[in-house]
Amino acid sequence: MIVSTQVVEIPEFRMDCGVTLTQVSIAYEMYGTMNADASNVILVEHAFTGDAHAAGISDEDGRPGWWDLMIGPGKAFDTDRFCVICSNVLSGCKGTTGPASINPETGRPYGMSFPVTTISDMVRLQRALLDVLGVKKLLCVAGGSMGGMQVLEWAVSYPEDVHSAIPIATTARHSAQQIAFNEVARQSIMVDPAWNQGDYYGSEAPKRGLAVARMVGHITYMSDESMREKFGRRLRGQGMVDANEEYIFEVESYLRYRGSQFVGRFDANSYIYITRALDTFDLFESQKLVRLDPSSTRFLVISFTSDWLYPSYQSQEVVNLLRAANHDIAYVELTSNYGHDAFLVDVAQQTDVIRGFLNSVSRNLGISNYALREGVH
Amino acid sequence: MIVSTQVVEIPEFRMDCGVTLTQVSIAYEMYGTMNADASNVILVEHAFTGDAHAAGISDEDGRPGWWDLMIGPGKAFDTDRFCVICSNVLSGCKGTTGPASINPETGRPYGMSFPVTTISDMVRLQRALLDVLGVKKLLCVAGGSMGGMQVLEWAVSYPEDVHSAIPIATTARHSAQQIAFNEVARQSIMVDPAWNQGDYYGSEAPKRGLAVARMVGHITYMSDESMREKFGRRLRGQGMVDANEEYIFEVESYLRYRGSQFVGRFDANSYIYITRALDTFDLFESQKLVRLDPSSTRFLVISFTSDWLYPSYQSQEVVNLLRAANHDIAYVELTSNYGHDAFLVDVAQQTDVIRGFLNSVSRNLGISNYALREGVH
Numbered sequence: 001m002i003v004s005t006q007v008v009e010i011p012e013f014r015m016d017c018g019v020t021l022t023q024v025s026i027a028y029e030m031y032g033t034m035n036a037d038a039s040n041v042i043l044v045e046h047a048f049t050g051d052a053h054a055a056g057i058s059d060e061d062g063r064p065g066w067w068d069l070m071i072g073p074g075k076a077f078d079t080d081r082f083c084v085i086c087s088n089v090l091s092g093c094k095g096t097t098g099p100a101s102i103n104p105e106t107g108r109p110y111g112m113s114f115p116v117t118t119i120s121d122m123v124r125l126q127r128a129l130l131d132v133l134g135v136k137k138l139l140c141v142a143g144g145s146m147g148g149m150q151v152l153e154w155a156v157s158y159p160e161d162v163h164s165a166i167p168i169a170t171t172a173r174h175s176a177q178q179i180a181f182n183e184v185a186r187q188s189i190m191v192d193p194a195w196n197q198g199d200y201y202g203s204e205a206p207k208r209g210l211a212v213a214r215m216v217g218h219i220t221y222m223s224d225e226s227m228r229e230k231f232g233r234r235l236r237g238q239g240m241v242d243a244n245e246e247y248i249f250e251v252e253s254y255l256r257y258r259g260s261q262f263v264g265r266f267d268a269n270s271y272i273y274i275t276r277a278l279d280t281f282d283l284f285e286s287q288k289l290v291r292l293d294p295s296s297t298r299f300l301v302i303s304f305t306s307d308w309l310y311p312s313y314q315s316q317e318v319v320n321l322l323r324a325a326n327h328d329i330a331y332v333e334l335t336s337n338y339g340h341d342a343f344l345v346d347v348a349q350q351t352d353v354i355r356g357f358l359n360s361v362s363r364n365l366g367i368s369n370y371a372l373r374e375g376v377h
Numbered sequence: 378m379i380v381s382t383q384v385v386e387i388p389e390f391r392m393d394c395g396v397t398l399t400q401v402s403i404a405y406e407m408y409g410t411m412n413a414d415a416s417n418v419i420l421v422e423h424a425f426t427g428d429a430h431a432a433g434i435s436d437e438d439g440r441p442g443w444w445d446l447m448i449g450p451g452k453a454f455d456t457d458r459f460c461v462i463c464s465n466v467l468s469g470c471k472g473t474t475g476p477a478s479i480n481p482e483t484g485r486p487y488g489m490s491f492p493v494t495t496i497s498d499m500v501r502l503q504r505a506l507l508d509v510l511g512v513k514k515l516l517c518v519a520g521g522s523m524g525g526m527q528v529l530e531w532a533v534s535y536p537e538d539v540h541s542a543i544p545i546a547t548t549a550r551h552s553a554q555q556i557a558f559n560e561v562a563r564q565s566i567m568v569d570p571a572w573n574q575g576d577y578y579g580s581e582a583p584k585r586g587l588a589v590a591r592m593v594g595h596i597t598y599m600s601d602e603s604m605r606e607k608f609g610r611r612l613r614g615q616g617m618v619d620a621n622e623e624y625i626f627e628v629e630s631y632l633r634y635r636g637s638q639f640v641g642r643f644d645a646n647s648y649i650y651i652t653r654a655l656d657t658f659d660l661f662e663s664q665k666l667v668r669l670d671p672s673s674t675r676f677l678v679i680s681f682t683s684d685w686l687y688p689s690y691q692s693q694e695v696v697n698l699l700r701a702a703n704h705d706i707a708y709v710e711l712t713s714n715y716g717h718d719a720f721l722v723d724v725a726q727q728t729d730v731i732r733g734f735l736n737s738v739s740r741n742l743g744i745s746n747y748a749l750r751e752g753v754h
Contacts, residue, residue: 176604183629191585208568227553
């Protein structure tokens, strides 16, 4: 399945901070076929450094989508039955407007003059995209990590527009530890002299700081166990001639490599803006979750045993709150050694529970214009 | 108790890497009184960024020692009974020779030409110090974190010289995750242009990179719970005017402050050398632990429930190995919310088990030239 990213332009977009952006681009991809009444649409939300390319093979670089294991014919999000849409978030750098975009008022990149962005802004821009695409109500909105936060935000911002929601490996608010890791990443970028207060477009980017930020991220995405299994204490180099370059553990060279690769595909200012959006997100403080009408949306909440970045207790906080208010909510804690990465790579059990949930949602809605093909694949 | 750091010079010191250092300084402090046959000496080992000032009030800056809660009259390491010695590690920057010291051969600081240092080097230099001080056999060697690694190294390098050993919140080898966190810290320093391949003495130090490294460290020293209790999601600033400076969580300003304070008191090259020593330490690979004579040393191993940097399973690996070889080994997992910091701050239970252990060790040795004053304090 060769796919290409599309871009829609939204003429005006008012942000939570009060600023109105003009000529806002939003990049998206679509998989499967939308039915006549657009009742089979699933919106998939990407995580922090993800993009609109969630599935299939990119016509640009030949890479598979970040959730290609989960989206496609016969997969968890079955494109023979559902129309799956994924868009790049506001303040990102993969086709949607963000700090690296040209400010139409100045003709220069926004940089740090880009307005402070919230998860709610990201979701409202997606609502605008779906208006353009003619989608009123989503069969489901699903995603992991920051994608899960957007799922929760959809449920509270547009309860009438969301039949069902699948927040995975996520939280309704960051803990002090999660904020702390993000702050280390931000500081790492901002102390790189090349960052230059965010004004580096056209010159050298703060690649060294961004690479270190990404290295921290990778540690938190894996578990102690999965790092031991993958790297252990194996050496890449030999001997101990030099304090730094000769005695290299595989885990070090892996992190350095991942860090160095990342800087070619991600914008440092987007890293700052998106981590800010993550840290300031708080559905408990805003009381939005507790006020939600229990009749609006069905929930399936998923967490993973070895995920210490978004530990299960954070999912359970959401589950307990909504259950106490009589919401229709299922919760599954899946066993995995992959840590936070589990939602991306450990898909067998995830597929089972999501397929079952989507079948149930579809049946209850009496959606009949496409066949339920359970068990075919 | 006003104390002052002393310095001994060792004329020649051969390191594991084969290099022989000359005119090696080793800084130490001593608390309590050594008895005539030097049979009441306890060597306390400091953690990564610690120093020789373990107890009492420094005559230089008025600060209490880093383990002052544990060392003193009537405390866990009772200076009315025992003579406690603590020295700064080799390749450190608190009075013992390290990368910031002047190389007598060149008249300039070693920088990155300082020889690769191991935990075993650190311990062997301490052995040389004790020779100067006239101490043949230690009643006990004790310490947490990197201090605990030195404790284990003492037990295997000088089994005849160690009556008892108390490794706390430590491991016999770093996991991939522990190496990874150290590598992030090293990279953070080394990508700071001021680092200049370690040649920055006399000019600006790589303060920004070192501060970020320290911020990462602080996250790993605390637990998710203790960060929540200490900071939660409380804000320091107000509003959301600017993406970076106006909306500051308390945990961010704490980390920034701790990072900025740290750079005034620690050398970036020492940070690199010591993390290397931590990462390359491996008593399993060297088979040193498994070959240890069970009659040599009594062990008390302590870990803490919420310590995720040096989790209990790492202490249990050591305990299981030594128990299988019929060593005299006690293991206590203490309940604490303080994470890895527990060994420094959560001292009540630690004091009880250590005092009991030291009483037992002293009784068995028939040490009689000072009174056991159990229960007096």
